[in-house]
Amino acid sequence: MINKILIAEDHEMSTISLQKVLDEIGVTQIEYMYYCDDALASIRHAISRGNSFDLLITDLCFEMDGQEQLINSGQELIQEARILQPELKVLVFSAESKLSTIEKLYNELEIDGYVRKARNDAKELKIAIEEIEKNQRYYPRHLMQLLKQKNVYEFTSFDIAILTLLSEGIRQKDIPEYLQRQGIRPSGLSSVEKKLNFLKEEHKFTTNEQLIAFCKEYGII
Amino acid sequence: MINKILIAEDHEMSTISLQKVLDEIGVTQIEYMYYCDDALASIRHAISRGNSFDLLITDLCFEMDGQEQLINSGQELIQEARILQPELKVLVFSAESKLSTIEKLYNELEIDGYVRKARNDAKELKIAIEEIEKNQRYYPRHLMQLLKQKNVYEFTSFDIAILTLLSEGIRQKDIPEYLQRQGIRPSGLSSVEKKLNFLKEEHKFTTNEQLIAFCKEYGII
DNA sequence: ATAATTTTTACGGGAACCCGTATTGGCTTA
DNA sequence: TAAGCCAATACGGGTTCCCGTAAAAATTAT
DSSP states (O other): OOOEEEEEOSOHHHHHHHHHHHHHTTOOEEEEESSHHHHHHHHHHHHHTTOOOSEEEEOSBOOOOSSOOSOOBHHHHHHHHHHHOTTOEEEEEESOOOHHHHHHHHHTSOOSEEEESSTTHHHHHHHHHHHHHTTOOBOOHHHHHHHHTTTSOOOOHHHHHHHHHHHTTOOGGGHHHHHHHTTOSOOOHHHHHHHHHHHHHHHTOOSHHHHHHHHHHTTOO | OOOEEEEEOSOHHHHHHHHHHHHHTTOOEEEEESSHHHHHHHHHHHHHTTOOOSEEEEOSBOOOOSSOOSOOBHHHHHHHHHHHOTTOEEEEEESOOOHHHHHHHHHTSOOSEEEESSTTHHHHHHHHHHHHHTTOOBOOHHHHHHHHTOOSSOOOHHHHHHHHHHHTTOOGGGHHHHHHHTTOSOOOHHHHHHHHHHHHHHHTOOSHHHHHHHHHHTTOO
16 A cells, blocks of 8 residues: 655646645655655655655656755666665656656666656546556556657667767767767767768758757757 | 636646645636647637636647647747737746747747746746736746856857758758848858858857757757 | 678768868948 | 958868778677
C-alpha cells in the first residue's frame, strides 16, 4: 500500500495539483522538495527514522537558480535514491517526450511508471499510482503511440556529441581530437563526415547550418 | 475588478492548480477550455450573452491530438480574442523562456502579463493577477534577468535575412540571388561574407554553425 | 583459426568557404 | 563638374569542407 509519498518537483504549480490529485485518492503523507539534494536528504532521513517512503514522484529537469546543487536531474536523483532504498517505487512526472529518454528510464533506471505533463495527465497519474500500488509497471498511452510511429530518426549520443561540438564553434576537422579526449568512438574524421552526411541525407538537408538549426529548433541539442 | 476568467490550457494538471490559486484569491467564475477553438467560441458566446470575460489566462503551446483545430497556439488565440473583445485582459502562463517570444507577446500582442511555469509560479500568478486588476502590466522577474544579459548587438533585418537563408539550407554562394529576388540590398556575395564575419567577430564565434545555434537558442531566427 | 562482413580510418581531387586586396559605383561637398 | 569618401562588389590564393574510393581494423560467422 502506498501511503507515504515524496515529491521532487521545482514547479510550485505542479506540486499544488499533485497535492490535489493525491488527496483525491486518499494519500495522506506527502512531502515536497524543490531541489534534488533536499529530496535525497529527505529519503535518507526517513530511512534512518525507520519510516521510509513508499513512492517517489519526480520531475526530470530541475532548473538552476543561484545556489549550487550536487544533483540537478531526476535521473541522478533516482539513481542515488535506489542506492539508499532499492525497493523504493519511482514514478516520473515530466514534460519530456523523447522516446529514447523514456526508454532509458524504464530499462536502465527501472522506474515503475512515467506520466507525461500533457492532456489528461491528472487522470493518468491516478491510474499510474493504482498500477504501481499493485506492483505493476505503468506504461503511458502516448509511449505506445510513439513506439508505433518509430519511423522518426532517433539521434544517438554520438550524433549529439558531434552536433554539440559543431554548435560550440569547433571546426569539423578538429572534432576527432575532441571525441578522443571524451573517449567517444568512433572518432575518425571520416566517421564524423559520414555521420553528418547521413544526418543531412536522412532529413533532406543540404548544409550543416540547416542541420544545426533543426536540432536547435527541436531541442535535440 | 476581475471576476470572470477563461482558462485556455491543455494540461489537466495545470488547470487543477490554476483553480486552486484562483480560489485562494477569491475568483468564483472560472471556465476551462482545453482547445483554442473552444476557448474562442466561449469568448464569443460570453459576449453575445452580455457577460464577457474579464481575463484570459492562456498557455502558448497546445498539443495536437487527432482532431484538427483551426487555431492551435496561444498567440493566435490572443489575436483572435482581441478582435472579438479588444479590452480583454490577457495573462500568458507558459513554460516558454525565449526572450524574443516573450517580447513579441508584450509588444505585438500587448498582453498584460506573463508568468513562466517555473519555481514559485503560483506566487507569481497571484501577484500578476493583482497587478492586472490594478490595470497595470506585469513583467516577470526572470524577464528582467534575461533583459540584463541581453546581447548588446541588435540584429538587423538584413542579418536575419541572411541567417534565415543559411538555416534553410541555402548555400552561402547562392544567397546573393535569393537576396536580389527579395529586393534586399546589398546582395553581393562579398557583403554577405563581410556580414557573417562581422557577426562571428562580434560574438567571438568561429563557425557559421555556432552562429546559427546561437540565433536559434535566443529565437533570433 | 580463417574467412566473410561490417565498421572505421586514410587519402585525394574538386567545390565551397575564408579573408585580404583592388576595383567599381553612388553620394556628398567644394 | 570634379574630387573625395564610403559602401558594395569583384577577384584570387589559401584553407576547410565535401564526397568517392581504397585500405585497415574490428566484428561476426564458418
